[in-house]
Structures are given as structure tokens and as C-alpha cells.
Amino acid sequence: MGEPSTLLPLVDTHAHLNHPRLLSKLGQILRRAREASITHVVVVGYDLPSSEKAVELAAAHPDIISASVGIHPHDASDVQPESLERLRALAQDPHVVAIGETGLDFYRDLSPRDMQRQSLHQHLDLARELSLPVIVHCRDAQEDLLSILESRRPAPLVWHCFDGDQEHARRALDLGAFLGFGGRLTHRAAADLREVASQVPLNRLLLETDCPYLAPEPHRGENNEPSYLPLIAQAVARTRGCSVEEVTNASTRAARAVFRIT
């Protein structure tokens, strides 16, 4: 007799519990995450203060939280040599399992594109120097991101909140990338994304909430949180026509391998 599928261990590979909207409710959020069988959460920094907070949260809750440190492409224009020194120092902490999120966001263009590219290269340098995985974010910049990644070939590579097409996915997978999927998979308009997710090998597919953003149905419009991750595992299983157990087992194994979480 198997356990109910929702009780299989799950790793939320991209969460912003360091975000002010979630920080004030951290105790309840972690309790609900544990109840939903979330065994680990990678808390991802998006600027220096949130990266510091991610490390702090991981040090306070090492049984369930690990940290990633980086500066989001939105804030690429703020990246100074001192910011990279600070990231390098933060990344020495044993609770840090990745560098990021970095990447390119040409949808909102909140920093000039050249500065986004430069910051991405600097994060890739740091990840290589420290032998850590790098987490990239991409919006409306798949071609530009892929050409940089193909020239740099970072490994391991996590492309979070993947929303490229089949060809982008194939090129990313050729680079050895792990592709993260979240709440958008449950949204009615995301049929193309579901088709892409149905083709990604399960040992390269990561589950993420990107909370507090992108809550899955039926929580759309609310704050997202790690306890909603089973809804995303179910959406992946539905779109692939396989069992939730199969999705959960493979993606949890992949998440633990890429972030070296035991």
C-alpha cells in the first residue's frame, strides 16, 4: 500500500521566503510546507539584502532551507565591484548552494540590456570560481540568454521558471540545464508551456513555486507559498500522463543532485 502521493518528499527549488510579503508569516509558511511534505526549500536572493536574508534564513532553519545568492537582472544596473565581493563572501557560507538569480529580463527592461549581460557574465564567473550551480531567470530574452550560455557552458545550470519553446528547451537541455516549472503550468492560457514541460526528461525537470509570485490554480492572485508545490507536481503529471509519484521521485532526486542537498 503506497503513501498518498502528496506525502512524497518534494523540493521547492525556487522560493523567495526572503520577500517581505512572506517573511512576516515565515513560521506558518514553514509549518504548512512541512505538512505538505516539502522537505527542502531553496530561498533565492534577488539583491544584496535579500541574499543576506536568504543566508540568514538557511542558517536559522538548516533542516529545510538552503540559500542562493545573486542580483536579479532587474537590478543589474546596481551591480558594483563591491556587490560582487559581498556575494563572493556570502557564498562562502555552507548553507549557500547556488549563485543567482541572475539572467536577462527584456520584458520589463528595468536595467539596460548591456548591464544585464555584464551582470550575468559576472555571476557566471563567480559560480565557476566557487564550483556552484547558477540559477538563471529569463523573460523575452531566450535567444540572447542561450547564445551567452552556449558560449560559457556553465555547469550545473538551472533555468528557473522556464517559458521558452521546444527549440529553446532542446538547446538548454543540450547544455545540461535543469528546467524549472511552476504555477504557470496550472494556468489555462499556458497550453504551449505544458506541451514543452511534457517533453523535458524528468531527471532534468525541477519543481518550483517562485513564491510569493505565480500562485498555481486554485490560488491564483493570492500569495504563493511552498505548500502549493504538490499542485505543480500534479500539473506536470497530468500533462505527461504519468503518476504524481513518478514526477515527484524524479524531480526530487534531480533537485537534490543539482543543489547537493542530502
Ligand SMILES: [Zn+2]
Ligand atoms: Zn525569476
Ligand SMILES: [Zn+2]
Ligand atoms: Zn525568483
